[in-house]
Amino acid sequence: MQDSREKRHSIMDLIESRGPELASQIDLLASFINRWAIDKGFWKQEEELSRLVEIAKSNALISEEDRDYLNGAIKSLVSSTKQMLVITEIAEYVEGLRSTTPDKDCAELGFSNEEVEVADAIIRLLDLAAHRKYRIGDAIMAKMSKNCGRPYQHGRLF
Numbered sequence: 001m002q003d004s005r006e007k008r009h010s011i012m013d014l015i016e017s018r019g020p021e022l023a024s025q026i027d028l029l030a031s032f033i034n035r036w037a038i039d040k041g042f043w044k045q046e047e048e049l050s051r052l053v054e055i056a057k058s059n060a061l062i063s064e065e066d067r068d069y070l071n072g073a074i075k076s077l078v079s080s081t082k083q084m085l086v087i088t089e090i091a092e093y094v095e096g097l098r099s100t101t102p103d104k105d106c107a108e109l110g111f112s113n114e115e116v117e118v119a120d121a122i123i124r125l126l127d128l129a130a131h132r133k134y135r136i137g138d139a140i141m142a143k144m145s146k147n148c149g150r151p152y153q154h155g156r157l158f
Contacts, residue, residue: 011144011148012145012148015141015144015145015148019141019145020141022137022140022141023135023137023138023140023141024137025137026126026136026137026140027130027135027136027137027138029126030126030127030129030130030136030137031130033123033126033127033130034126034127034130034131037127037131038131042127043078043131045078046074046075046078049074050071050074053067053070053071053074054067079128079132082124082127082128083128085124086121086124086125086128089117089118089120089121089124090117090121092113092117092120093113093114093117093118093121095113096112096113096114096116096117097113097114099113103116
């Protein structure tokens with residue numbers, strides 16, 4: 001048990017000493033990924049739908065209240081879609097565990113199917129976080145700090 005406490009303290013020490021720097025690096029990576037995703041057109045639908053809403057508003061076809069509602073609905077639907085794409089990456093990860101042959105694209109990169117699919121899921125999550133201007137680096141550091149104070153396996157079986 002002492003070993004577990006020592007590990008918890010070393011992680012806490014890392015978070016306390018390097019947390020702001022790590023959070024900043026995570027945010028920088030998320031921003032880079034989001035810029036790339038925008039350049040590759042992965043946020044085009046949200047931009048186009050929002051532009052249509054603005055055109056309708058400027059032509060007095062909808063009220064300001066309707067515009068706000070529609071923009072919120074667009075944001076929610078696009079975010080939901082992005083979250084479902086993370087789930088597809090997790091499903092591909094599980095499929096990689098089940099497969100006896102490596103995926104051609106993964107093998108070309110020199111990584112296992114599992115490594116590439118976890119990377120894909122993280123990329124999608126960081127893209128969403130940066131696009132929505134979440135303070136994801138700080139949130140990760142705060143969550144890790146909180147988790148360090150929790151019991152073994154957070155008091156659960158697994």
